[in-house]
Amino acid sequence: MRERILDKAQELFFRYGVKSVTMDDIARELGISKKTIYQHFEDKNAIVYAGVEHHFACDRTIAEQMQNEAPDPIAEMVMTSEMMRQTMAGMNPTAIFDIKKYYPQAWDLFSKYKKEFILEMVKKNLLKGIEMGLYRSTVNVDILSRLRLEQVEMGLDPYLFPLGQFNPLDTQLELLDHFLRGIVTIEGLNLYEKYITKQLSTPISTMAFFSQKNTY
Amino acid sequence: MRERILDKAQELFFRYGVKSVTMDDIARELGISKKTIYQHFEDKNAIVYAGVEHHFACDRTIAEQMQNEAPDPIAEMVMTSEMMRQTMAGMNPTAIFDIKKYYPQAWDLFSKYKKEFILEMVKKNLLKGIEMGLYRSTVNVDILSRLRLEQVEMGLDPYLFPLGQFNPLDTQLELLDHFLRGIVTIEGLNLYEKYITKQLSTPISTMAFFSQKNTY
Numbered sequence: 001m002r003e004r005i006l007d008k009a010q011e012l013f014f015r016y017g018v019k020s021v022t023m024d025d026i027a028r029e030l031g032i033s034k035k036t037i038y039q040h041f042e043d044k045n046a047i048v049y050a051g052v053e054h055h056f057a058c059d060r061t062i063a064e065q066m067q068n069e070a071p072d073p074i075a076e077m078v079m080t081s082e083m084m085r086q087t088m089a090g091m092n093p094t095a096i097f098d099i100k101k102y103y104p105q106a107w108d109l110f111s112k113y114k115k116e117f118i119l120e121m122v123k124k125n126l127l128k129g130i131e132m133g134l135y136r137s138t139v140n141v142d143i144l145s146r147l148r149l150e151q152v153e154m155g156l157d158p159y160l161f162p163l164g165q166f167n168p169l170d171t172q173l174e175l176l177d178h179f180l181r182g183i184v185t186i187e188g189l190n191l192y193e194k195y196i197t198k199q200l201s202t203p204i205s206t207m208a209f210f211s212q213k214n215t216y
Numbered sequence: 217m218r219e220r221i222l223d224k225a226q227e228l229f230f231r232y233g234v235k236s237v238t239m240d241d242i243a244r245e246l247g248i249s250k251k252t253i254y255q256h257f258e259d260k261n262a263i264v265y266a267g268v269e270h271h272f273a274c275d276r277t278i279a280e281q282m283q284n285e286a287p288d289p290i291a292e293m294v295m296t297s298e299m300m301r302q303t304m305a306g307m308n309p310t311a312i313f314d315i316k317k318y319y320p321q322a323w324d325l326f327s328k329y330k331k332e333f334i335l336e337m338v339k340k341n342l343l344k345g346i347e348m349g350l351y352r353s354t355v356n357v358d359i360l361s362r363l364r365l366e367q368v369e370m371g372l373d374p375y376l377f378p379l380g381q382f383n384p385l386d387t388q389l390e391l392l393d394h395f396l397r398g399i400v401t402i403e404g405l406n407l408y409e410k411y412i413t414k415q416l417s418t419p420i421s422t423m424a425f426f427s428q429k430n431t432y
Contacts, residue, residue, distance in 0.1 A: 136397075143390045146376055147367070154366050161362065174359045181352075182398030 002040045004030065006054055009047050017094030018048060019102055045103065052099065052106040056113045063121055073129035074180065074188055078195045081176050088169040096156050096168070114149050122148045126183070134188035144183065151175040218256045220246065222270055225263050233310030234264060235318055261319065268315065268322040272329045279337055289345035290396065290404055294411045297392050304385040312384070313374050330365050338364045342399070350404035360399065367391040 008030050012021045023044055027034045041047045062083065070076035100107050122145040129135035154160060155171040180192055224246050228237045239260055243250045257263045278299060286292035316323050338361040345351035370376060371387040396408055 140386075140390045143377070143382070143387050144394060147370070147391060147394065150366070150370050150376065151363070154363070160366065161359070166359070170356075171359055174356045175363060178360060178363065178395075178398040180398075182394040182396075 001032075001036065005037055005040055005047065006051055010051050010055065013048075013051065013095050013098075014091045017092050018098035019094070045105070048099065048103045049106045049109070052103075052109050056109060056117075060113075060117055063117075067121060067124065072132060072134060072191070073125045074134055074184070074192050075195060076125055077176065077180055078192070081173055084172050084176075085169060088172065093163055093168045097158050097163070100156070110153075114152070118152065119145055119149055129183070129188065133185060134191060135183045136185055139183050144179075148179055151179060217248075217252065221253055221256055221263070222267055226267050226271070229264075229267065229311050229314075230307045233308050234314035235310070261321070264315065264319045265322045265325070268319075268325050272325060272333075276329075276333055279333075283337060283340065288348060288350060288407070289341045290350055290400070290408050291411060292341055293392065293396055294408070297389055300388050300392075301385060304388065309379055309384045312372050313379070316372070326369075330369070334368065335361055335365055345399070345404065349401060350407060351399045352401055355399050360395075364395055367395060 005026065009021070009026050012025060012029060023034050023037060026047070027037055037047075041050065063080070066076055066079045066083070070079055099110075123141055126135060126139060126141045126145060130137055130139060130141075152172070152175075155168060155175055161168070161171050177196075181189070184192055221242065225237070225242050228241060228245065239250050239253060242263070243253055253263075257266065279296070282292055282295045282299070286295055315326075339357055342351060342355060342357045342361055346353055346355060346357075368388070368391075371384060371391055377384070377387050393412075397405070400408055
């Protein structure tokens with residue numbers, strides 16, 4: 001039941017934002033009583049926290065799988081952008097802003113996740129790309145991995161990118177595209193452009209996208 | 217006298233940081249009484265605020281001059297990095313962190329300056345570069361001008377780039393280099409690399425650096 005409540009809550013949060021979804025809404029949608037929910041979660045705060053925790057756990061598994069399966073670090077970055085596209089396409093951007101504004105404990109999980117997990121993933125990616133000659137050997141891994149980390153958060157900042165003016169997904173994709181172009185060698189750029197041409201011709205594709213090994 | 221106090225205060229702040237310089241230090245260095253200082257400034261807070269204000273006014277004049285004199289937008293960016301190099305080389309990085317931490321009103325000037333002036337300068341630079349074929353036509357000017365803005369501040373964030381581990385000048389230069397590489401066309405890249413090769417061979421050069429029009 002705990003799992004079902006979390007799944008439904010996440011679905012509703014994604015669709016309507018976090019603030020506007022009540023415990024009553026979650027109970028009604030599941031056809032259960034609020035009392036049942038309170039047997040598993042102390043309050044809505046606890047649901048949001050557990051939901052974010054669960055989301056990052058999944059995200060982490062997928063990211064590690066991508067790092068293992070991607071034929072090269074550029075493919076991994078393109079797969080990451082594809083994953084973002086899929087996650088964010090169906091998401092009401094208010095959800096993220098609500099968490100940032102009203103659920104600081106859950107938001108702290110994001111900071112922790114960034115520092116402990118994403119930073120290491122990005123560093124590994126950069127080192128491998130340099131080793132393979134796809135990224136410039138002059139890339140400063142410590143500085144640019146932190147830049148990438150900040151970019152992810154920056155794109156979610158409604159003061160910098162007001163919602164009425166920017167679509168958070170477009171922002172994330174533009175930042176990632178710029179990040180990659182800033183680090184690649186000519187060889188890496190050619191590979192990247194090959195990937196995105198392919199990606200654009202098969203919109204919202206799956207991870208199978210890269211499963212056939214490329215013959216470059 | 218007001219001007220002399222400001223100049224001396226700025227010199228001391230740059231050398232020792234802001235927090236550790238007292239009104240007594242400023243008076244002693246100028247060979248005047250503290251009473252004289254208080255005739256011009258209510259307290260140290262007022263000196264810091266006026267100092268930052270003065271600094272940005274100069275900065276703005278130089279930046280506008282560079283935008284007018286630079287033969288192209290890439291040269292303008294390289295000149296900006298040269299200016300940063302000269303400003304920051306002699307600066308104790310604690311100065312910036314002290315202002316951020318202890319003088320929030322003066323720090324607010326920085327945010328204001330960023331939004332009202334730097335953002336417009338960067339946008340103009342990007343549009344001109346696209347027009348000249350030096351930057352990709354696919355560059356999203358609104359998103360990437362904001363990225364550049366955030367990069368400037370990010371490089372000054374001691375939580376993200378701890379002082380013991382990073383030199384703020386190196387960080388700023390790496391971020392600017394990456395920013396440019398992320399937006400250039402092949403033509404722009406060639407021009408950029410020509411400039412930095414020249415720059416590296418004439419370290420800490422002056423603005424005269426670009427005064428002879430390039431013949432590309």
